[in-house]
Every structure is written in structure tokens, then in C-alpha cells.
Amino acid sequence: MPIGVDFGGTRIKAGRVEDGRVKSHAVVNTPRDPAAVLDAIAALVRELQAEPDSLGLCIPGEVNERGECWRLPNVPGFDGVNIARELMKRLGCPVAVENDATAAALAERMYGHGLRERSFLLVTLGTGTGGGLCLDGTVRRGRHGFAGEIGHVLVDSASSAWPCGCGAQGCMESYAGTTGILRKYHELGGQGQDVEAVAQSARRGESAGVEALAMAGRALGLGLGSIQNTLDLDAVVFSGGVSASFDLIRPAMEAALKERAFAPPLAQVKLLVSALGNDAGIIGATLLPQVTLNE
């Protein structure tokens, strides 16, 4: 049974997958040291299978053409590390590595909305705002692995625009990521430390919760307007923790998308929530050893 690992900034999750469903899980908190992370991944995999045949791994960053990690802002110390080679040394089997949102798009293509929608963008809503792109039934990683990374599309060019974890300011993620949503919520007097508290506030009809989620929706709609004007997709599929509050984000998103769309049909793109839940990364990772992206 194939094994996939979803290496996140907070937790590392491994799973054995059959027919697109995770049959058994192993989870550990992400250590702060790269060597400890590699050891933890190898130990999790061995917990599920003593001698694995192959491993697929998704990471919160990209892999360059030499197989080295880069742009992992939430997990220090991994830039330049050839994570596949390091895990091969520890596990003695081939290891395939890909960006987490691109792996989630692959899972969606094979087992989710991608069975019906030929061209879609998978948007992960959480601490960061990631993206994976599928065009005409093929998941695209792009020339350098960055295809679909919608989180850093510019939605605010004012000098007062909010900073982003990538080092720039005014990115979609600055407003649609959990840090931005909580910043707005607290500025408006909201109490609580997670997006669930913001959602509960919005469901009670309080302006702090309603306006914080409307701000995130507007940022998403502005970014998606540019994506739609460029790609004319069949659907946008949302996954990740914040998508549980999708109904609260959707109205402002649709209004901004309509405002930015070059022609009305571009704003009528299907906006869907993934049914694969938090397992999309693991499921997609298990597919990586068998597929060649971009083809």
C-alpha cells in the first residue's frame, strides 16, 4: 500500500493510502532542526511500513530542478537541502518530492472535483495561501515548481499595504492568510486566537468577525479575478482549515471577482470546496512516485 507524507510547518503526517483514502495515520509535531525533521519523517514511515518500496513527500515550499528545497519560509534551515536524497539514505527506497498544494491538486485531479473539472486551481487556505494548478487534466508544476502559487499575487499596492511572510507587502496572503484575518479581527476589537473564533463571531453577526472574513474574501476575489482573466478556468477548489468558513468568505469573494473579471462568464467560474479534507496532501504525495507532472 503506497505511503505518503505531508511535511507541514506545524506537524508531519504520514499515511497509508488505498483507493484515494487514508487507511492509517502517523503524526508528529515538526521538529525545528532539519536533521531532526528528516529523522522524524523516516521514523514515521517505518512506523507504517518497515521496508517501504517507495515514498511520496509533499513540502511547504518548492523543489528546484536539482531536487533541492527552496522557499520554505515557515521551516528554517531547509533551503538547499536535497530532501529526496537525504530520505533515500535513511529509508533505502526512491523518494519523490513536490510542493504541498501541487500534491493536493494531484489528489483533487484523481479523486475529487478534478474528475469532472478539467482545468482548475486548487487554493489552500490556512496560515499561508497556496495553490496548485491543473490545466486540461494535467497538473502543472511550471518551469521551477511555482505554478499556481496564487498567495503572492499583488492585491494592494499602497505604501501602507500589509507585510507578507515572503518579505513583500500587499500579497493576497497578507489578507487571506490566518495572520491577516486575525490582525483585522483584533483591530476591530475581536477576542480569540484562531480563525474558528473569527468564524463564530461572524456567525453571531458581530462586525469584527464579519468584516475580517469579508476582507479575506475580497483579497481572494481580487487575486482570482486576475487568474480568471489569464486562465479562464472551469473551477476554483478551496481546501485547508479556513475553507470550513467558506460560506462566510464567499460573498465578498464573488463581489470582488465580479468587479475584476474582464467579462461576466469569467466571474461565474465554479467555486468549490474540496471533499478530501486534511488528507489531500498525503493522498497526492502517494501518487508522486507514479506520475510525471507537466505531462
Ligand SMILES: [Zn+2]
Ligand atoms: Zn507574499
